[in-house]
Amino acid sequence: MKIKRTLRGVAFIAGLMILLAVSSYLLVPRNNTAAAGMEATSANGILGEKENSIDILVLGDSESYFSISPLQLWKEKGYTAYVCGTAGQHLTYSNTMLHRAFQKQKPKIVILETLAIYRKMSLSNVGLAEIARYFPVFQYHNRWKSYDLKGFKNGVKYNWAEDYKGYFYSDQVTPAQNLEYMTPTEESAKIAKTNRYFIQKIKDFCDENGAELILLSTPSTQNWNYKSHNGIAILASELSCEYIDLNLMNDTVGINWSLDTRDSGDHLNYSGANKVTHYLAEYLSGRGILSDHRGDKNYAHWDECLEKLNAKAKGTSN
Amino acid sequence: MPSIPSYFSVQFLAILLPVTVTTYAFLPQKPRRIVLLLASYAFFWAVSGKLLVYLLLSTLSIHHFGLWLADNQNRCDQALEQAQKENRKGIKVLYQRQQRGIIAFAVILHIGVLAVLKYSAFFATNLNVGFNLLKLPATVAIPSFVLPIGISFYTMQALSYVLDVYHRKISADRNLFRLALYMSFFPQIMEGPICRYTETAEQLWSVPPIEYRNLTFGLQRILFGILKKMVVADRLNLLISNVFNSYQDYDGFVIAVAAVCYTIQLYMDFSGTMDVALGIGQIFGVSLTENFQRPFFSKTIPEFWKRWHITLGAWFRDYIFYPISLSKPMKYLSSKARKRLGHNFGALPASAIALFYVWLCNGLWHGAGWHFIFFGMYHFALILSGNIAEPFAANIAHKLHISREHPLYHGFQIVRTAALVCIGEMFFRANGLRTGLAMLKKIFTDFTFNTIVEKTFFSFGADLYDYIIVAIVLAVVFFIELCQEKGVSIRERISTKPVAKRFAVYYALIMAIVIFGAYGDNYVPVDPIYASF
Structure with missing residues (x-):
């Protein structure tokens, strides 16, 4: 009787797994567009990029997609980068994006914008995000409302690519007030245990896949301070990875807080992003691990995208 | 979540x-x-x-x-x-x-x-x-x-x-x-x-x-509770929080609908949590006391309170109502009142005093706010007036040849009781007593159906599909409660079915929660409502 019941229990769980897998397959977006139900389309545009064409993957929250412009990096050094940053990104989603990106790409560098490391995560959301990685129905369950049978017949094809490679263009200028935001202190901000666990997972994944993890704090007078810097510096030494805090390097980066921020020091604008990206281009060039793809036919569309961004910056395109 | x-x-x-x-x-x-x-x-x-x-x-x-x-x-x-x-x-x-x-x-x-x-x-x-x-x-x-x-x-x-x-x-x-x-x-x-x-x-x-039967029955009840909470209660929160937080922007019809929806939300949330609690208890072989007995089948307010949050009502009955109403001064008052008011109404003053304290404590127990005290006093007034009016109502019904046992009359009583409960719950949820009163005023002075044409109900982040899902699950809950009201145990019925059919029921419940649950990107997590009391 006991064996029978145990077998019944196993059969029940197996049946449930199959049901979750089938429903996941049915509800997962057929394409990586908003119309197909994909979330954070700009970040997920990486799924539509040519296989093995991305050198640098950027993860993080809005600081990442306002501060790093992959097309500027392309223009200066011919490196291909993609920003998988999303608004208020939690490390669970950074981890999800990392795994998604590596399905088709083999970037040599993974940059994580550090503000996401301090973003609190509820255990419930962490659990849900982890389950959703195996059974996407937990993430896309609401898609039953807009289910399209036609799309189902065509299967899953992620072929939409984003022109600015995850970068959010903004030419707004609202000067920052708080310019003395990096007052030195011995204190260091604490990183929550759950966040620490996920950052370790991200680091381990990068190591296993031959990518170097770099922690990067982009300039922000509203979101960064010395205490946060100290916390990440300790973390970086524990993880044995590179840490660059551009908030302490303004002599080199040259952010002008009257002109280079779109919202009083919260995020950078186009001009600020170009300065950060220029620094990054020089830094990566100095490392000598990436190659210049300019002139390579396989990367021709990067020039087209750059032209579009230039046109946008000149105000000749929407 | x-x-x-x-x-x-x-x-x-x-x-x-x-x-x-x-x-x-x-x-x-x-x-x-x-x-x-x-x-x-x-x-x-x-x-x-x-x-x-x-x-x-x-x-x-x-x-x-x-x-x-x-x-x-x-x-x-x-x-x-x-x-x-x-x-x-x-x-x-x-x-x-x-x-x-x-x-x-x-x-x-x-x-x-x-x-x-x-x-x-x-x-x-x-x-x-x-x-x-x-x-x-x-x-x-x-x-x-x-x-x-x-x-x-x-x-x-x-x-x-x-x-x-x-x-x-x-x-x-x-x-x-x-x-x-x-x-x-x-x-x-x-x-x-x-x-x-x-x-x-x-x-x-x-x-x-742990016994197999307790385990399966407990799990069924837990799943049913999660379904009520995550599919209905949390989904309705979009409409309710919008309307209650800025009632000034809506007409009386929307406010009335929100009051009804809040009553449904509260019931699905609280009774769903109780289903989970009792289901877990059952897994461990512990029969926790039932807290709900299909309250929306109640014909009167006192009956409603015998079916809603039963353990709280029983606590107030045993530790406040009886000690006060059976105290020496109250017995003295009753004997005096009987001489003056007759046998029918003689016990009323003493029980009214005891009831007053019960409902004052009930209101305060739910929270520190005048609207909670008002909520208690509202139910006190309804119960007391019901007790006073009962002989007159019986007399009028008799003279008008209205059968109080007719199913239609019962239907009327059920709807009336539910409506009175909804009004009370509106004050319960309102952000203060003044807001509750202003909302009630709007229901009676600014009642139009324009919002249906303007599709106001789709402006809260919920669409037609959300309301359809809510309606379907409510219909399922109603059907199950109707069966229980007639003494049929659905879980007993399920347990007699072949294993494939039983599995199908479990799978249907789980997949309904996974697919139709209000969680994730488009929904704000809702803490269980009674946890804050």
């Missing part, structure tokens, strides 16, 4: 519950008690952290008071045995006085802690308003405390235990761990049910092995 690790959180459903059930299942009897106690404290810690100390102190305190009372009772009994007949009355009075002193100390201590933590800010605010009105140059600082989760629930359990020992209904428990488990059992600590010592302490302590 809710922001606190409630019974609907991933960490509870995927970690704490399975780990506790599995560990419990593989251990012999005695260590199972430790597993339940540790799981209960772990859950409380996860929700309230260091505030666990309140629960521990409360447990220690009732253990001590129980033993103190029992000790005093024993000494009284011994003294009475040894005393001569003429001295017995004096000894009785002496010990009774001591008993009263001990119980008063216990009650004041527990109510005092609750009052300070939960009500001191409310009283201080009103005191300042009073000073202001009287133009006195004084202000009281408004204190701010973090409430331990479930304090209103476990305080009631603690008080019922010491009061029952005082009244010699039960013997004081010398076993601190049994009492600790009675106080803290994790499925009920957050929202009840408020169980009595006689109902659960022994059951919990007996820690029977």
Whole structure:
């Protein structure tokens, strides 16, 4: 009787797994567009990029997609980068994006914008995000409302690519007030245990896949301070990875807080992003691990995208 | 997913519950008690952290008071045995006085802690308003405390235990761990049910092995509870929070719909949580007291309160209503009133006074706010007026040849009761008494159906599909409750079906929650409503 019941229990769980897998397959977006139900389309545009064409993957929250412009990096050094940053990104989603990106790409560098490391995560959301990685129905369950049978017949094809490679263009200028935001202190901000666990997972994944993890704090007078810097510096030494805090390097980066921020020091604008990206281009060039793809036919569309961004910056395109 | 690790959180459903059930299942009897106690404290810690100390102190305190009372009772009994007949009355009075002193100390201590933590800010605010009105140059600082989760629930359990020992209904428990488990059992600590010592302490302590039937029945009930909470209650929150937070922007029709939706949300949320609590209890072989018995089939308000939050009503009945209405002054009042008002209405004044305190406490128990007091007084007025009007209503119905047993009349009574409940719940949910009154006024003075044309109901982040899903699940709940009302147990029926059909029911429930549950990107997590009381 006991064996029978145990077998019944196993059969029940197996049946449930199959049901979750089938429903996941049915509800997962057929394409990586908003119309197909994909979330954070700009970040997920990486799924539509040519296989093995991305050198640098950027993860993080809005600081990442306002501060790093992959097309500027392309223009200066011919490196291909993609920003998988999303608004208020939690490390669970950074981890999800990392795994998604590596399905088709083999970037040599993974940059994580550090503000996401301090973003609190509820255990419930962490659990849900982890389950959703195996059974996407937990993430896309609401898609039953807009289910399209036609799309189902065509299967899953992620072929939409984003022109600015995850970068959010903004030419707004609202000067920052708080310019003395990096007052030195011995204190260091604490990183929550759950966040620490996920950052370790991200680091381990990068190591296993031959990518170097770099922690990067982009300039922000509203979101960064010395205490946060100290916390990440300790973390970086524990993880044995590179840490660059551009908030302490303004002599080199040259952010002008009257002109280079779109919202009083919260995020950078186009001009600020170009300065950060220029620094990054020089830094990566100095490392000598990436190659210049300019002139390579396989990367021709990067020039087209750059032209579009230039046109946008000149105000000749929407 | 809710922001606190409630019974609907991933960490509870995927970690704490399975780990506790599995560990419990593989251990012999005695260590199972430790597993339940540790799981209960772990859950409380996860929700309230260091505030666990309140629960521990409360447990220690009732253990001590129980033993103190029992000790005093024993000494009284011994003294009475040894005393001569003429001295017995004096000894009785002496010990009774001591008993009263001990119980008063216990009650004041527990109510005092609750009052300070939960009500001191409310009283201080009103005191300042009073000073202001009287133009006195004084202000009281408004204190701010973090409430331990479930304090209103476990305080009631603690008080019922010491009061029952005082009244010699039960013997004081010398076993601190049994009492600790009675106080803290994790499925009920957050929202009840408020169980009595006689109902659960022994059951919990007996820690029977997990039986297949209990496991499957318990799991079914848990799934049903999650379905009610996550598919209906949390989905309706989009409409409710929008309308209640800015009622000024909506007409009377939208406000009325929101009031009805809130009543549904509250029922689905609270009864869903109770289904989870009772389902978990059943897995461990513990029958927790039912807190709901299909309240929306009630024909009158008193009947509604016998079916809604039953354990709270029973607590107020046993520890407030009866002690007041059976007290000497009330008995005297009743006998006087009978002479003046006749047999029909003679008992009314005494019961009205007792009822008043019951509903004042009921309102205050739910929260520190005038709208909660109004909620209590509203139900007090409805019940009292119903009692007064009943003979007249019966007379009128008789003269008009209306059969009060006709199904149509019953239907009318059910709808009327539900409507009255919805009005009360609107005040309950409103952000203050003035807001509640303004919303009620809008229902009667600004009632139009324009919002249907303007599709207002689709502007809250919920679309037609959301409302369709809510309607389907409500229809399922209604069907199940209708069967229960007719004495049919759906779970018993399911258990007689072949295994494939039983699996199909489980799968349908699980997939309905996974696919139609209001969680994830488009929904704001909703904490269980009663957890905040």
